[in-house]
Amino acid sequence: MAVKILSYALLLFCAVACNATVYLIGDSTMAPGGGGAGTDGWGQYLQPYLSIPVVNKAVAGRSARSYTDEGRFNTLYTTVKKGDWAVIEFGHNDGSATPDNGRADCPGSDVATTCTVKDSTGKTIVTHTYNYYIQNAVTKFASLGVKTVVSSPTPNNGSFASGAGNRFVGYASLAASRTGADYVDHYDYVIEFYKALGQAKVNAFYPNDHTHTSPAGAKVVAQAFAKGLGCGKSTLKASLTSAGTSLPNGCM
Template sequence: MKVRSLCLCFLSSLGLLLAADEEAPALNPELPTLFIAGDSTAARNNNPNIQGWAEPFADFFDTEKVNISNRARGGRSTRTFIAEGHWAKLLADLKAGDVVIIQFGHNDGSPVNEDESVPEEKRRSRGSLPGLGSESVEIDNIVTGKHEVVRTFGAYMQEMIDEVIAHDATPVLASLTPRDIWKDGHTERGSGEYRTWIRELAARNELGFVDLTRLTTDVWEQLGETAAKTFFTQDYVHSNDEGARFNAAMMLSGLKGLRRGKIDRLEGWLNRTGEGVPADSIGWLNLPEPANAELPSIVLIGDSTVRNGGGDGAGGQWGWGEPLAQIIDAADYNVVNRAIGGLSSRTFLTQGHWDRAKTLIKPGDWVLMQFGHNDAAPLTDNRRARGTIRTAGDEIQAVYNLVTFAPEVVGTYGSYLRGYINDIRALGAHPVICTSVPRKIWDEETGLIERNGGGFPAIAREVAEAENVPLIDLNELVAVRYDAMSKDEVETMFGDERTHTSLVGAQLTAEIVAEELSKLLEAK
């Protein structure tokens, strides 16, 4: 068995090298081209058990409308893809209007230069320096025998980005394909920090970013470990044919869902199969995940008053979850703000956001929920269909959902909160209910901030008491702070007319949450 394993390993490596030396097929010069630059996880490999996603990727496109050119090469890092001339060959074929998907990282973590103790057949000397900085190191490359200045991963990526843009073409950055590594029923969500660095590079350059890591692992988590492992045959890094096609579909889904760096002509390039792949609906939100899997997390779910848009303060509007992450010591807890604007306790569940969030929750975590603002909407309409029945009971109402075009049984605000509580407890985590933050509405009789909130804060209090769940009464606590201010001061707390807080207003609410949460943490 050991000899057979070694033989397979050797043949696999040989296959990767052969694939790397193959010339790219000729392009139709009359058509735009979508290029892929990457490593063996994208490349065409001469091995039936190992296939890169960029090979079946062409099956989603009408090749009479666009060239799909897979230039990914096995075993390459950003550094060696450039140094060996693969990048120069791609640039020689690149023209205005083309698109280049750039995906590296798996091999950049290798040694910068092996020493003589490493057997010659195992020497690669392909690693880049970590990070996005301008650091460099000079080496005498043990593989090529040449003197070389090695730069950071970010420097090599930035070089590629700049040169694509210089050709009037469009670069799109993609995070790594995930590896088949599982722990406690959950899969690894990235090799090292490359995903974070790639995301930051995309933001810095205002480019499209496809988080292939998230897209694939979100589905893996729903399938379960046994089913997800069918995408791998020979090792835990390289997918088989089936896994490659799955990854290709996820990449296309990510491209379809781009807002920043959107490819305007993409839909016109697709064939019927490609048209059937749904667009990623949440990529633009840049939803966070636990930064340190070894630490407990404080997970937030809710609406735009917790996390507005992409959590970047667009339009001067902030949810309180972003500044909370700055207050909580990152050495003690991850703050994972999974709240999404425009949702109610009902639609956060029915649109699948809760299922995704649950995969990030582990025993000992804390989960804070704050809904209510959008629960007051109609049970069904042709815009959002997000309302809930305004009680703490178990009433239900059958509706025809004019958004999903399907029948739906709608429950009460209280029943949805209880559902979250039960799920959180089943995961071994601690649920906490937050009442909805007050709007900037003045009670004409008292001159104070209105507390009612459509009755949902009262329902949240009732559920918290009945279920013996801690309550952070933000509706009251924040309103008290506003009452102590002048109306002009309260104005500065808001980024719009009356609902969404400014940064300073979000910071105030976050301070209150942190104070109340610290009491709960100390009590445990």
């Protein structure tokens, strides 16, 4: 009986983790090298908390729109395999810009909403909402047998008041609920870790600006993501290591 139970447990684990890879998709707050000298993205520090390989495909300066328009999602669609995971986190570069900067999403969360803007050459182009880009990516990954975790963007330094965050936190949650993707409230979990550490220590995590973390800060932000994952309903949490399941602070 014990052997049968163990075999079943192994089969269940393999359904989640065997031969799987986690691909991280986002901007400089997640990307290798972060936002410049002295900074790094949290994706570089997630591996110790997951038992399956983590591949960081985040790119500094990107938004849901530009990551799409540059063909980076398309490249991943030809790279992933059934059983893999995608973690998508955008928001810092998705806000409106005049003139258009190639990154700004069309305002709102309706996937049918479009905007007409002019690029740097004066050419007229059509843009879509954050939810259009994210939800299309989730749907495409699902068709390939890849599960997605939509993660809310990280807070800037000083955002200690836990709450809904900026509009992209709400958009991320909405994208997940609309598509059936898993969701991690990374914004609020980072704030909980920061509150436990105190503002003085957190200030040291931001050597250049209020957005990009030092390696030490990136590690804390990675821990906050792992905590949010473990406290949520995603089956990816079965792949958390002992380091990932023993992180401080409670579930929200």
